[in-house]
Amino acid sequence: MKYLCEDLSHCRILIVDDEPANTQLLERVLAEVGFQHYRSTNDSRRAAAIFEEFGPDLVLLDLSMPYLDGYAVMKQFVDQLAPDMYLPILVLTADISPEAKQRALSLGALDFLTKPFDITEVVLRIRNLLETRNLHKQLHDQNHRLEERVRQRTNDLEEAQAEILERLALASEYRDDDTGAHTRRVGSLSERVALALGLPAEEARVIGLAARFHDIGKIGIPDSILHKPGPLTAGERSLMRTHTTLGANILAGSRFLILRVAETIALTHHHRFDGHGPAPSLAGEDIPIEGRIVAVADAFDAMVHDRPYRKALSLTEAMEELRREAGKQFDPRVVEAFLAPGPGDLLHMANAVNDEAKMTPERV
Numbered sequence: 001m002k003y004l005c006e007d008l009s010h011c012r013i014l015i016v017d018d019e020p021a022n023t024q025l026l027e028r029v030l031a032e033v034g035f036q037h038y039r040s041t042n043d044s045r046r047a048a049a050i051f052e053e054f055g056p057d058l059v060l061l062d063l064s065m066p067y068l069d070g071y072a073v074m075k076q077f078v079d080q081l082a083p084d085m086y087l088p089i090l091v092l093t094a095d096i097s098p099e100a101k102q103r104a105l106s107l108g109a110l111d112f113l114t115k116p117f118d119i120t121e122v123v124l125r126i127r128n129l130l131e132t133r134n135l136h137k138q139l140h141d142q143n144h145r146l147e148e149r150v151r152q153r154t155n156d157l158e159e160a161q162a163e164i165l166e167r168l169a170l171a172s173e174y175r176d177d178d179t180g181a182h183t184r185r186v187g188s189l190s191e192r193v194a195l196a197l198g199l200p201a202e203e204a205r206v207i208g209l210a211a212r213f214h215d216i217g218k219i220g221i222p223d224s225i226l227h228k229p230g231p232l233t234a235g236e237r238s239l240m241r242t243h244t245t246l247g248a249n250i251l252a253g254s255r256f257l258i259l260r261v262a263e264t265i266a267l268t269h270h271h272r273f274d275g276h277g278p279a280p281s282l283a284g285e286d287i288p289i290e291g292r293i294v295a296v297a298d299a300f301d302a303m304v305h306d307r308p309y310r311k312a313l314s315l316t317e318a319m320e321e322l323r324r325e326a327g328k329q330f331d332p333r334v335v336e337a338f339l340a341p342g343p344g345d346l347l348h349m350a351n352a353v354n355d356e357a358k359m360t361p362e363r364v
């Protein structure tokens with residue numbers, strides 16, 4: 001790992017000083033005490049390029065130099081560093097005023113060595129700064145590992161949530177038909193219609209996922225009614241209608257957006273746009289858009305597939321039925337989005353949704 005040089009002798013040290021005697025002396029000292037990786041330059045204009053290529057753990061930097069002084073070089077180094085990177089810069093100076101010292105400190109210098117050098121002091125300062133850099137690096141790595149663990153836990157929770165929703169959707173789907181294909185198709189159709197209506201992609205995605213729970217309330221409807229091969233009696237129809245409130249009750253009060261949207265859909269997907277119907281309900285645009293979308297997707301999918309009590313309508317017949325009911329049972333804007341721009345596209349969409357439904361259920 002380039003940033004960490006646990007064995008200090010492996011640390012990389014860059015010396016920038018216009019005076020060759022100084023760089024030679026420092027190189028000799030470094031070699032004598034066992035450092036193996038050091039580079040030096042007497043031309044401050046080359047410092048930034050060497051810095052980038054060499055990647056030092058510590059810089060020994062003269063302040064007073066021709067062309068680029070130490071402050072300018074320091075700024076170049078700091079600009080190259082990642083914000084959380086700790087690079088010790090040890091300033092070499094013959095004499096330093098409090099103002100110059102302050103300026104160097106503010107630019108990132110960590111310590112000062114006064115010329116002429118006291119060799120013991122030079123070595124001690126270098127070692128101290130490298131130790132500090134290693135400690136900083138260890139702390140940085142530890143924080144990084146902790147962040148990674150938190151991220152992993154969050155991912156696990158999100159995956160658990162997604163899986164639970166997936167299984168809840170499956171439970172709802174298998175109650176409705178043997179394959180669960182209807183609710184998956186309604187989900188896909190609803191997402192596509194939401195997109196065709198111009199809703200943002202993320203909103204359409206949530207509607208598509210939530211739409212799969214639209215009939216979850218059927219869990220509470222007796223088999224004798226749910227799977228009755230013939231038409232329902234008035235009493236049975238009335239009981240069947242309670243699947244909307246049952247579903248909404250099952251989903252109510254969630255803090256998760258998908259389940260909140262699913263609750264709305266479960267409650268409103270049988271509301272008629274014209275407000276007519278056996279029970280008082282919302283009408284027109286007071287019905288949430290997700291409910292109006294699923295009403296059309298659900299009805300269309302039911303029409304074009306065989307049901308126990310009737311054969312499937314053709315695509316053309318189903319489209320005619322949707323048009324007939326626009327403004328009555330369905331929101332005309334949703335019907336328009338559903339049918340536009342042409343039968344070819346609707347056919348393509350219905351086929352695509354059919355193909356999708358045959359595959360493994362998508363993740364919620």
Ligand SMILES: [Fe+2]
Nearest residue numbers: 214215269270
């Ligand atoms: Fe329903």
